[in-house]
Amino acid sequence: MDLATAFSTVVPAERRVGFKAYDGSSSGLIGAEVVLEVTNPRGVHYIAGSPNQLGLARAYVTGDLEIHGDVYEALKRLYPMPLDHVSVADRARLVKRFAKDALVRPEPPAQERALGGRRHSKRRDAEAIHHHYDVSNTFYSMVLGPSMAYTCAVFPTEDASLELAQEEKFDLVCRKLGLQPGMRLLDVGCGWGGMVLHAVKNYGVSAIGVTLSRQQAEWGQRAIEDAGLGDKAQIRFSDYRDVKETGFDAVSSIGLTEHIGRANYASYFSFLHGKLRAEGRMLNHCITRPDSKWPTHYKRSFINRYVFPDGELAPPGEIISEMNDAGFEIRHEENLREHYALTLKHWCENLERNWDACVAEAGLPTARVWRLYMAASRLGFEINTIQLHQVLGVKLGERGRSGIPLRVSGETWSLTAPA
16 A cells, blocks of 8 residues: 555545655645645654654654645644544554554654653743743744734734734733723733733833743843833743732733643632732633543643643633632633634744744744644634633622622723723
């Protein structure tokens, strides 16, 4: 059985994906907008040895598997791929054909990480964050754009620019938190400081941001100094658990909960609850799962090995319950899933537009990791395998006072700020 025949057995012709391989075999090439090419035997060894997303990712990162055409379009055509159409006889033939290839175990690409030490210890968390966020500030600027915001944007209209949508995201968080001049904000997992800068410049607060990425902290602090806001804001290279100050009026957590670990939610939300004054608010913005079924293959998944080591996603109900049990009264929740798909569309376009420069900055294998990961994430948000939820909680004051109006006007938390 040649490789093209094996491919055609698994991938139906109606998926409209062409295939060719180093053994000279091919299928479905005429008029194909998307073509997969296995360039050498090592690619087969990767895929046969781990016949799932990890094997395919290894082959793609090394260049042993090429995707000709748009990567997002390729994934959209190939996923999901139920195998009900593959007969028992064909499955047996495939196993026999690739049994020897599965026994060959080439070294994984250097970009693949398996962390050591106690899970979610400060040292291991710092290593996980370093792996993903310290790629290169220059690389990130080419992918994320001028905002350097690496979280879901909020699009007032579908055709809004990425920069406008990122500003709208930060402003939406500020409005939900009820920020007013003179208030104190703590932003945990602050990235390059976008939320801190927006809140200080536009709402007159003072703010502390903390991040475990040294490169992010240096970038963010420099941006604060350049804006002349050094007396009102700071970005710390620090674990959030090392913040000593208390009595904050508001806490924002935008994209950090994914790294905390589900076993640590109780201590995480309790810690942040303890940082707030009475009637202070917390906004938690994080990626979630649409259900409570945690995949058994997660530790061997592409996203865990190459992108977010030790990252964990929970369903929104679990986030809400943990916040509630930590003492927060839940006042508002919304799913911004489609907004993250749009955000990733822009990031993918930025990467392709700056491809040569991104490769020069971070190296071809790393650029290929990002191309694959962002395209797959975009698809995931579109088809609801992942979601993005914002949850607003308040630390109640004396006799249950929330400090929140009886009803919040639609304009206050709408996707466009009031005039």
